[in-house]
Amino acid sequence: MFENLSERLGGVFDRLTKAGALSAEDVTAALREVRVALLEADVSLPVARDFVKRVQGKATGAAVTKSVTPGQQVVKIVHDELIATLRGDEDPGKLKIDNPPAPILMVGLQGSGKTTTTAKLARRLKEREHKRVLMASLDTNRPAAMEQLAILGGQIGVDTLPIVKGESAVQIARRAKSQATMGGYDVYLLDTAGRLHIDEVLMDEVQAVRDAVSPRETLLVVDGLTGQDAVNVATEFEGKVGITGVVLTRMDGDGRGGAALSMRAVTGKPIRFVGLGEKTDALETFEAERVAGRILGMGDIVALVEKAQQTLEAEQAERMMKRFQKGQFNMNDLKSQLEQMLKMGGMQSVMGMMPGMAKMSKQAEAAGFDDTMLKRQIALIQSMTKKERANPALLQASRKKRIAAGAGLEVSELNKLLKMQRQMADVMKKMGKGGMLKQAMKSMF
Ligand code: GDP
Numbered sequence: 212m213f214e215n216l217s218e219r220l221g222g223v224f225d226r227l228t229k230a231g232a233l234s235a236e237d238v239t240a241a242l243r244e245v246r247v248a249l250l251e252a253d254v255s256l257p258v259a260r261d262f263v264k265r266v267q268g269k270a271t272g273a274a275v276t277k278s279v280t281p282g283q284q285v286v287k288i289v290h291d292e293l294i295a296t297l298r299g300d301e302d303p304g305k306l307k308i309d310n311p312p313a314p315i316l317m318v319g320l321q322g323s324g325k326t327t328t329t330a331k332l333a334r335r336l337k338e339r340e341h342k343r344v345l346m347a348s349l350d351t352n353r354p355a356a357m358e359q360l361a362i363l364g365g366q367i368g369v370d371t372l373p374i375v376k377g378e379s380a381v382q383i384a385r386r387a388k389s390q391a392t393m394g395g396y397d398v399y400l401l402d403t404a405g406r407l408h409i410d411e412v413l414m415d416e417v418q419a420v421r422d423a424v425s426p427r428e429t430l431l432v433v434d435g436l437t438g439q440d441a442v443n444v445a446t447e448f449e450g451k452v453g454i455t456g457v458v459l460t461r462m463d464g465d466g467r468g469g470a471a472l473s474m475r476a477v478t479g480k481p482i483r484f485v486g487l488g489e490k491t492d493a494l495e496t497f498e499a500e501r502v503a504g505r506i507l508g509m510g511d512i513v514a515l516v517e518k519a520q521q522t523l524e525a526e527q528a529e530r531m532m533k534r535f536q537k538g539q540f541n542m543n544d545l546k547s548q549l550e551q552m553l554k555m556g557g558m559q560s561v562m563g564m565m566p567g568m569a570k571m572s573k574q575a576e577a578a579g580f581d582d583t584m585l586k587r588q589i590a591l592i593q594s595m596t597k598k599e600r601a602n603p604a605l606l607q608a609s610r611k612k613r614i615a616a617g618a619g620l621e622v623s624e625l626n627k628l629l630k631m632q633r634q635m636a637d638v639m640k641k642m643g644k645g646g647m648l649k650q651a652m653k654s655m656f
Contacts (some may be wrong), residue, residue: 238267238270238285239267241285242263242266242267242270242285243263245263245266245289246259246260246262246263249262249263249469249472250469252469252472253438253439253469253470253473254469254472254473255439255442255469255473255476255477258472258473258476258477261476262292262296262472262476265292266285266288266289266292269288269292270285270288290503293472293499293502293503294499294500294503296472296475296476297471297472297475297482297497297499297502297503298475298481298499299456299475299480299481299482300481301481303456303481303482303483303484303496303497303498304483304484304496304497306336306427306428306483307427307428307455308336308340308342308397308398308427308428310427311391311395311396311397311398312345312388312391312392312396312397312398312399313397313398313399313427313428314387314388314391314398314399314401314424314425314426314427315332315398315399315400315401315426315427315428315429315430316401316403316417316420316421316424316426316428316429316430317329317332317400317401317402317403317430317432318403318417318429318430318431318432318448318452318454319405319431319432319433319444319448320405320406320407320408320409320433320434320444321404321405321406321407322405322407322434323405323432323433323434323460324432324434324460324461324486325402325403325405325432326348326356326359326360326363326402327363327460327486327489327491328430328432328458328460328484328486328494329346329360329363329400329402330346330360330363330364330366330367330369330491331484331486331491331492331493331494332400332430332458332484332494333346333364333367333369333400334367334369334491334492334494335494336397336398337367337368337369342397342398343394343395343396343397343398344369344370344396344397344398344399344400345369345370345371345372345387345390345391345394345396345398345399345400346360346364346369346370346371346372346399346400346402347360347371347372347383347384347386347387347399347400347401347402348360348361348371348372348374348383348402349380349383349384349401349402349403349404349420350402350403350404350405351378351379351380351383351404352404353404354374356402356404357374358374360402361374363491366491367491370394370396372386372387372390380403380404380416380419380420381416381419381420381423384401384420384423384424385423385424387399387401387424388423388424401420401424401426403416403417403420404416409444409447409448414447414451414452417451417452418451418452421452421453428455428456429452429453429454429455429456430454430455430456430457430458430483431444431445431448431449431454431456431457431458431480432457432458432460433445433457433458433459433460433470433474434459434460434461435459435460435461435462435464435470435471435485435486436461436464437470438469438470439470439473441459441470441473441474442470442473442474442477445457445474445477445478445480446477446478449478449480454478454480455480456480456481456482456483457474457475457478457480457481457482457483458482458483458484458485458486458494459471459474459482459484459485459486459497460485460486461486462485462486462487463486463487463488463493471497471502481497482497483496483497484496484497485497531544535636535639535640536639536640537640538636538637538639538640539636540632540635540636540639540640541600541601541602541603541632542592542595542599542600542601542603542632543592543600543601545588545592545628545631545632545635546589546592546593546600548635549585549588549589549592550589552585553582553585553586553589587618587620587624588624588628588631590618590619590620591614591615591618591620591624591625591628592628593618594613594614594615594617594618595614599614603629603632603633606625606629611625611626
């Protein structure tokens with residue numbers, strides 16, 4: 212899936228990653244191509260425009276570092292933004308089906324793959340979640356569709372509601388509900404009738420069914436190959452019936468994939484599953500990372516992005532180290548160290564990792580140095596002004612009083628903190644000379 216978009220973006224990024232340095236014009240030009248690629252992949256114009264604008268904003272503001280190529284940076288930003296656009300808040304594969312029997316309404320146009328998807332979902336719920344599932348077809352206009360569901364049910368070993376001629380869709384839905392309740396089913400799937408195009412009669416019927424059973428989930432099944440049309444269908448169904456998620460079918464075909472991006476952006480509803488074939492096991496949970504990777508079409512995109520991230524962190528660490536070697540270790544540095552320690556499981560474990568600190572670590576232990584203390588020290592630093600943090604030498608009696616009061620602590624505690632900062636600056640400087648600092652920092656970052 213997503214070949215066209217992949218190739219397009221692949222080409223753009225090939226050029227980007229090869230370029231040594233990237234000017235603002237280059238970023239603009241590259242993003243123009245990203246936009247064209249998105250449009251060609253059937254992403255709707257407003258979605259593509261909005262997407263590129265967000266990427267541009269982030270790319271322009273991003274720190275430029277010497278060892279990550281600008282191309283890699285743009286790739287990372289586009290990649291992250293794709294994921295952010297594609298991902299819903301909730302786990303896509305987790306349907307709300309507690310409180311049995313839970314009704315799930317399957318809606319969509321005729322030919323979208325709705326009946327097949329109903330069976331695929333039933334199979335998934337039965338096999339993976341060990342649910343007792345009942346399926347019912349509400350397609351009163353097409354007896355063949357009802358038969359089709361019954362046949363699929365037979366194949367996957369899932370019960371279907373017996374077909375009774377002459378019933379309306381709402382009547383069938385009510386019967387499914389009582390059958391599911393009496394029969395002890397966990398879930399019942401209602402495969403509503405589809406039409407070739409959206410029309411009032413169809414929408415009225417789906418609304419009536421919805422009101423009769425109050426579905427826990429209403430899943431819209433759309434053909435992933437129909438691109439822009441799929442987005443219109445989704446907008447209609449969301450407006451008239453209300454949906455809780457989308458299933459994109461035929462994603463095994465050579466679809467342009469833009470539907471996934473637009474669908475998510477336009478309806479705001481999560482894409483739950485993708486259909487990857489005609490068989491009843493060809494249904495997968497929608498994965499934003501994988502889809503973003505495929506859209507970008509660079510197999511090693513994740514590795515590339517991670518490398519870029521690591522390089523960035525290593526550079527930050529190096530800059531920090533250079534300052535420490537000169538004895539520049541201010542309150543901001545101490546604060547980030549203290550926060551790091553909290554994150555890494557306390558003072559002792561971190562100090563123990565740094566060769567020069569082993570002795571101090573023992574002293575700290577003896578002095579009852581724990582996480583509460585770390586938090587109090589961070590509070591003290593937070594109550595300092597920017598200037599004071601950068602230059603702790605400014606702290607005379609009146610400032611000290613103000614800071615201690617601000618953190619709700621005693622001046623004596625602040626004095627201890629200042630002593631610690633001076634000691635650490637000193638140790639860092641000494642370690643820097645012997646090359647030990649480098650070693651210590653390597654173990655930390
Ligand atoms: P409905 O009219 O919406 O109920 O559509 P059907 O479930 O009858 O599906 C229409 C056709 O699409 C059938 O031939 C299905 O086998 C096929 N189909 C459904 N889902 C997929 C899919 O994910 N991939 C492929 N390749 N074919 C699918």
